[in-house]
Amino acid sequence: MNKKEYLNQPMVKEFTSYLSNLIDGNEYFKHEYYWYDEKKDIYFDSFLDALYKYEWPFRYIDRFINEVKTGKSLHDNKTCLESFSKGLVSAIGNGDLKACQNYCLMILDWGGVLYQNEDKILSLGSILPEYLACCIRLFNGPDITCNDKYKVSVNGESIDVIMNAGFTKIYSLICSSFIIYDGRVGGALGYLETNFYKKTGNAQSKLLSFHYGSARGKQIRNPSVNNFKFSILSAGNVHTRDNLKANWLLAEALENQTSLKGDKATLIRDIECALFMIGYDFPELKPKDESKDKVENYSTRSSSKDSKVTADLVRTFALQLIKEGLKTRASIEFTSSDIKKELGGDLTAICSALKKPTFFYQSGVTLEIIDTPPSGLGKVTYRAKKAA
Numbered sequence: 001m002n003k004k005e006y007l008n009q010p011m012v013k014e015f016t017s018y019l020s021n022l023i024d025g026n027e028y029f030k031h032e033y034y035w036y037d038e039k040k041d042i043y044f045d046s047f048l049d050a051l052y053k054y055e056w057p058f059r060y061i062d063r064f065i066n067e068v069k070t071g072k073s074l075h076d077n078k079t080c081l082e083s084f085s086k087g088l089v090s091a092i093g094n095g096d097l098k099a100c101q102n103y104c105l106m107i108l109d110w111g112g113v114l115y116q117n118e119d120k121i122l123s124l125g126s127i128l129p130e131y132l133a134c135c136i137r138l139f140n141g142p143d144i145t146c147n148d149k150y151k152v153s154v155n156g157e158s159i160d161v162i163m164n165a166g167f168t169k170i171y172s173l174i175c176s177s178f179i180i181y182d183g184r185v186g187g188a189l190g191y192l193e194t195n196f197y198k199k200t201g202n203a204q205s206k207l208l209s210f211h212y213g214s215a216r217g218k219q220i221r222n223p224s225v226n227n228f229k230f231s232i233l234s235a236g237n238v239h240t241r242d243n244l245k246a247n248w249l250l251a252e253a254l255e256n257q258t259s260l261k262g263d264k265a266t267l268i269r270d271i272e273c274a275l276f277m278i279g280y281d282f283p284e285l286k287p288k289d290e291s292k293d294k295v296e297n298y299s300t301r302s303s304s305k306d307s308k309v310t311a312d313l314v315r316t317f318a319l320q321l322i323k324e325g326l327k328t329r330a331s332i333e334f335t336s337s338d339i340k341k342e343l344g345g346d347l348t349a350i351c352s353a354l355k356k357p358t359f360f361y362q363s364g365v366t367l368e369i370i371d372t373p374p375s376g377l378g379k380v381t382y383r384a385k386k387a388a
Helices: 003-007 010-024 047-052 074-094 097-110 114-123 125-140 167-172 183-200 237-255 264-278 311-325 336-343 347-353 357-362
Strands: 031-035 040-044 055-062 067-073 151-154 157-160 331-335 365-371 381-386
Touching: 003 010, 003 237, 010 047, 010 183, 010 237, 040 047, 040 264, 047 264, 055 074, 055 097, 067 074, 074 097, 074 125, 074 264, 097 114, 097 125, 097 167, 114 125, 125 151, 125 167, 167 237, 183 237, 183 264, 237 264, 311 331, 311 336, 311 347, 311 357, 311 365, 331 336, 336 347, 357 365
Parallel strands: none
Antiparallel strands: 031 040, 055 067, 151 157, 331 381, 365 381
C-alpha cells in the first residue's frame, strides 16, 4: 500500500481529520504528568501547548572542533538540527566519508543514542555516503509502500535498511517530511488513537495501531487501555513501516489545519516535537500496584525479579540509568541497593558485576566507587560521568 492508497482508506482519512482538528484546537485535549528528568509537573491544555513546552536537554561533542555543545529549548534544538541537516546533506552530496561519519555520530550523540549505534555507523565504512544517498532516494520516492521489506542497493550490493530510534533521527534530517519516530512519539500516536476511538466509537484499526517504545524509568509509554491494545516497537521493518505511516498521516493532517504556518519541513518537526512531549508518560494508565511498575519499563524489560540477574543485565541496566541521568547532569550517583531494588538479585553479585570499568569506559562513561560500608559488603555508592 503506497502513500496515496494508505491516505485514501476511510479510517485513515477520519483519523487524519481528527489530527487536523487537534492541531487547530477544535478537539479537546488535556494531558499532564510528572517529569522525572526535570523534577517538575508538566501540563498541556491543548495539542500545540505540548509544542510550546518542548524541551530536550542535549549535550554532544562537535567532532569538527572537539567542543562540547549543549542546549535545551525548542529554539536550541531546532537550530542544532538545522545545522546537522545542512551539513549532512552537503556531505552526502560531496561523498565526504569523514564528514558523514561526524554528522551521523553527532546526531546520535545529540539524541542520547550514540553508544547503541556508533558501531553501526562505523561498520558501514566507506559506503556510508552512498548508503545514505540510497536511503534518501528510497524514502523520498513515490513508489515506497508500507508493507515492504526495506533494502537499498549500494554499489550493486543489497543491504537491509538500518532502522531504530537512532537512525530515524538521521533519516529525518536528510529526507523530506520524515519525522523522528521514537518510543515517545509512537506512544503518543497510540494515545491519540485511543482518544479518537473513544470519540468515534470505531474499533481499533490495523491501519493505525502504532508501536510504542519502553521507557527508562517509572513512566508508562504503553497506551493500551481496555480493548485497545498496542505492541512494543522493534527495530527494522516494523519501525520503518510505522515511521512511513506517521510521516504520511502528519503531513496530510498539516495540509488541512490553519494554526501553524511555515514550510512543510518545519511544521512536521513541530508536530513531532509535540508528540514527543505528550509521549513521555501516561500516568492515568499506570497499574494500581505501583510496585509492579519497575524495571520492565526499561529495554531490559524481558527480565524480571523472578529471572536470573546476570552480570550483563546488571551492567546494561546501570549503563542505561547512567546515560539517562547524564542527559541533564554532569555526574550521577547511585547505589548497589538502587540496582537491587529494581532488578532483585544479590548485592555482592551486583557489586562484582559493576567492577568492570572498561565496559563503562568503552560506552563513554567512567564509573568510580565513592563510598563503601565498613565491612566491604552491602550498599556501595557509585559516581558516574562522561569519559573525558
